[in-house]
Amino acid sequence: MLDKTYSAAEVEAKLYPEWEETGAFKANTQSNAQPYTIMMPPPNVTGSLHMGHALNMTLQDVVTRYQRRRGRDALWQPGTDHAGIATQMVVERQLAQEGVSRHDLGREKFLERIWDWKAESGGTITRQLRRLGASPDWEKERFTMDEGLNKAVRKVFVTLYKEGLIYRDKRLVNWDPKLRTAISDLEVEQKETKGHLWHLRYPLADDPSRSIIVATTRPETMLGDTAVAVHPEDERYADLVGKDVLLPIVGRRIPIVADDYSDPEEGSGAVKITPAHDFNDFEVGKRHDLEMINVLDADARMNENAPEDYRGLDRYEARKKVVAAFEELGLLEKIEDHTHMVPYGDRGGVAIEPWLTDQWYCDAATLARPAIEAVEQGRTVFVPKQWENTYFDWMRNIQPWCISRQLWWGHQIPAWYGPDGKFFVGETEEEAAAEAERHYGRPTALERDPDVLDTWFSSALWPFSTLGWPDDVPEVARYYPGDTLITGFDIIFFWVARMMMMGIHFMGEVPFRTVYIHALVRDEKGQKMSKSKGNVIDPLDLIDRYGADALRFTLISMAAQGRDIKLSEQRVEGYRNFATKLWNAARYCQMNGCVPVPGFDPAAAKLTVNRWVAGEVVETARRLETALDAFRFNDAAGALYQFAWGTFCDWYLEFTKPILNGGDEAAQAETRAMTAWVLDQILNLLNPQMPYLTEELWAQLSEGRGERLIGAHWPDYPDSLVDADAGAEMGWIVRLVSAVRTVRSEMNVPAGAEIELRVKDANAETARRLEAHADIVKRLARLDAIQVTDDAPPKGSAQSVLDEATLILPLADVIDLDQERARLTKEIAKLDGEIGKIEKKLSNEQFLAKAPEEVVAEQRERQADAVATRKKLEAALKAVAA
Structure with missing residues (x-):
């Protein structure tokens, strides 16, 4: 007999080593x-x-x-x-x-x-x-x-x-001065930074009385400027194109060039060009054949190409010194506060430098x-x-x-350098040495390239x-x-x-x-998880508390294509309850003698309820397979959940209780066998999603099975198992009971109260179904009587339509109609207020522009939920007011 409760931790600790040790996960290269x-x-x-x-x-x-x-x-x-x-x-x-x-x-x-x-x-x-x-x-x-x-x-x-x-080239790279390596564009994150915009005056070389103003967020790089660019159609500077300015501090003559990169509407319309320290400037430099002067070293300190007073200074110290020098020279036009994006290395955490260096490239x-x-x-x-x-x-x-990366850990580049800097590439050092010997005409000592390859290579x-x-x-x-x-x-x-x-x-x-x-897994409010926000959910904590299957099924059930997952612990707890529900259902089956019968053929079932449930298994399997084949994981989980919890636990087991407790032995035997077969199919179909629970139940419900579920062949169901008439009949009963339960819930009918159901305009098939299944309907819908009638509904009746028939529930003697009307009216008014507040927010342009995307989405969801609830309450009020 199964234990009273399912212990996920015990089962997981037992099963995983068994699976692994018995080779359950192994592929077989020799397989056909x-x-x-x-x-x-x-x-x-x-x-x-x-x-x-x-x-x-x-x-x-x-x-x-x-x-x-x-x-x-x-x-x-x-x-x-x-x-x-x-x-x-x-x-x-x-x-x-x-x-x-x-x-x-x-x-x-x-x-x-x-x-x-x-x-x-x-x-x-x-x-x-x-x-x-x-x-x-x-x-x-x-x-x-x-x-x-x-x-x-x-x-x-x-x-x-x-x-x-693959080739070697001198180009600008994203250089991380903390890690002292090149990094990929994809490893750079842009951070909004409050800084300054310095407007610097560059005097003309041949007429110091005239000058051109450039604006920059990085004054220290001006030491490596090799041009000033203006737009070719900017009339303000037309007479200056082709002339030189004298670069302050450095004293180097640099040209004024015309280039579309300069935006006449931005700043002064003139931009300093530092090809060795800016990606856009690098392209301008190539177009105009400008000198590329690197003024920083690998640590982002000023190198030997900077004026002597600046050498060895950190880039930010050099910035202060440059600004002070411009001020002293009377060439600092103005300083403006300026918020801009600064690139940072995602690993090193410091601002990266566009840096001119020799690297290996792939075309x-x-x-x-x-x-x-x-x-x-x-x-x-x-x-x-x-x-x-x-x-x-x-x-x-x-x-x-x-x-190439300037690291030690990684795949070292298979290139070796000769004494003159020529490199030789080979899969082994011997190959490179042989090539070098052919080149130099003698054996030559080589030094291996110290760099390693980008991890993504x-x-x-x-x-x-x-x-x-x-x-x-x-x-x-x-x-x-x-x-x-x-x-x-x-x-x-x-x-x-x-x-x-x-x-x-x-x-x-x-x-x-x-x-x-x-998609991404976000927190329950739709925010990205981050340590700084304190909203990180640790999957191992959830596994410890609720079991691996509960976490897995939660993630699968929410993995809708193109939609981020809003994860909450309550969701995982809910699917832990799903696991518990299945465990309890399995215990119920065991206690009622519903054990797998070797050779049982579900197609031979005679009872309508059994033919119906067999067909539902097939339909569920089809939905599941279609969803998994199309990677609609949430639809797959939904099909399993609805069948296992809804169709099987909530309906079939309830429908068949009178059979198991009755005196018809043939009906009992068929139902016990069918119940065990359906439970087996649930375990089969649910196994990829919830492997631990299903494997444990598979083993315990029939200890004589020779195979583990992980290795069992996927079930293949014949179409003949689907009985359309049985499906329609039992499906109608499910809809009928659900409709009555909905009315009871919306009308606040006390749970223990047994009420009357009148069915108006019923056709012959509906009347037959009511007669055949009256006991089930009464028990599940908590009814004391069912009457087929042509009479008009009495006052104070709630009504619902089911196919051609009208369901009438006289409630005047069951609930206080005035009190119910007042309650419903109050609830509707409360919802109206809530909907109004949300609509006001969503019609506010400032809110929509400034609020995070997930906050706006949450408001839209709340609005939709509130409107849907209001419609239900209005329908209930309409029914009770009749």
Whole structure:
């Protein structure tokens, strides 16, 4: 017999190791089954489970378990990413506490420390994924710094280099002066900053009595100015184009050039051009062949190209000194308060510098073209489809990809430098040395490039490198291309686009057929979760309190396409109650002898109620499969919930109680067998979403089963199980009882009061159904009598329409009609006030412009809910006023 209560913690601790140890998650390369591949977005090795992971991994797990149960050879490929900057920062912080820097240790010892850290702490997130019930093939787990993946990275780099798609160039990059490395545009966050706009006067070189005014938020970079730009159609400066100004402090002559970049409406219409320290200025500099003078070093201090008095100064100290010098020279026109966006590194947390430096680049535009075509042609499809536009926008405007990072942790670039700075690229040092010997005519000492590759370079190879490429192994042929990628929209650029580029280029085919993009998990008010707001919900806390299945089902049920999830603990508690409801239903079945009957054929059922419920199982399975195949996870969860809690627990078990307690043995036997069969089907269908509860019940309800549910074949139901007549008849009974219950609730009829039901204008079929099921209807709707009548409704009756018939509930003797009218009128007035307040807010342009999007959305939801409630109350008032 099942325990009185379901202990999620005990079941989870017992079942997961059993699944893993018995190989329940394993793919089988030798299988004849059709493969199904899904690639896990590799979480950072430094990471721990957050709610975004919980959603992402739950959705992947549902799909994997579903496909595995359907007989596919499902490979959910797990692994972790080395997370270059993040991991290096973790270990550097540890060293700082010891009073040591990585430079004190040296590269080799520092990398040893990182590997030690990974061995001790790097498995946190994978342990937490197990708590969630994730079922990837852990034996195939990969790490982006595995030797196999290292080999793939080297192969790809060298191949792209030889094809001219990787090259070295001096360009502006986003430089993080704290971490002393280049970072991607995607790792830069813009922060609104209150600063100043300094208006500086630059005198003409040949006529110091005249000057041109430029406005800047960064006076310190003027030391690297190489031009002033004005718009070619700006008549104010037409006579100055081609002349030089004498750059104050520096004393360098720089030209005034005409360029469309300058906006005549902005500031003075003239802008200083510092090609080595501004991305827009860099482009202007290229157009006008300007000198590019870098005046900052890697720490954002003034370098040897700055005037001697400024060298070694921090950028902000240099700013103060420059402004003071302009003031002293009488060239500071004015200073204005100015709020503007300043770029910050998302890891280092300091303002980044556009910095001119030599880096390795990948020709992303060339690689992007076939990746764009693949989506245009439908070889890879995004779900929801609108995310294709985001993909196209970025891919069609893609810039050269800076792939080098000035870090020690990562894939070291396979390039070696000779004494004259010439570099040699090879998969091994021996290859590079041989090429160098051919070039120099003798063996020559080489020094390896100290830089490592951008973390996303190795991640871009994930769909094939994890399978063993470039080695000739069967996994590559079997599991590439993958079927599905499930990920968040925030890494469409970082990861999805780059996997598409690399997959097509190296494998000749897209890496996945479908990309499902899920939304964000927000707090219950719709706000993004953040530590600063104090609204972060820890998935592990929820698992501890309510069980993994409850959290999983909550996330699935709310994962509507294109809509963010507003998560609250109450939601998770509600689905814990769903688990409890199923457990209690299973105990009820056990206690009433409803146990699986070997060989039971539900199609042979004779009772209408049993033929109805069998058909409902089939309809639910169809809805579930259609939803899962289309990645409508919330619809899948809704179909399961409505059937399990509603159809089975609330209706079928109630309908069949009199049968189980009656004297007809044949009816009892059929109903017991059908009840056990339906419960089995619920466990079957619900299993991918709630694996722990369903597996435990599956085992305990029939201890002789030879297989675990995780390995059982997905049920296939014949269409003959759907009996349309039985479905229509029992469906009508459900609607009838529901209609009566709704009236009782809206009219405040006391729960214990048994009332009369009169049915007017009933046709012959309705009369037959009422007679056949009168006892059930009376019991479930709390009626003392049912009467088919043609008489007009008595005064004080509530009415409802069901198909051709009118349902009449005489209430004059049951409730105080005057009091009920007064209550309803008061409730409507209260709602009118609330609706009025909300409408006033939503018609306020200032509110709509300033309020956060989630606050406006919340107000619109409240308005819709209030209007719907008001309609119900008005209908009730109309009924009671008759």
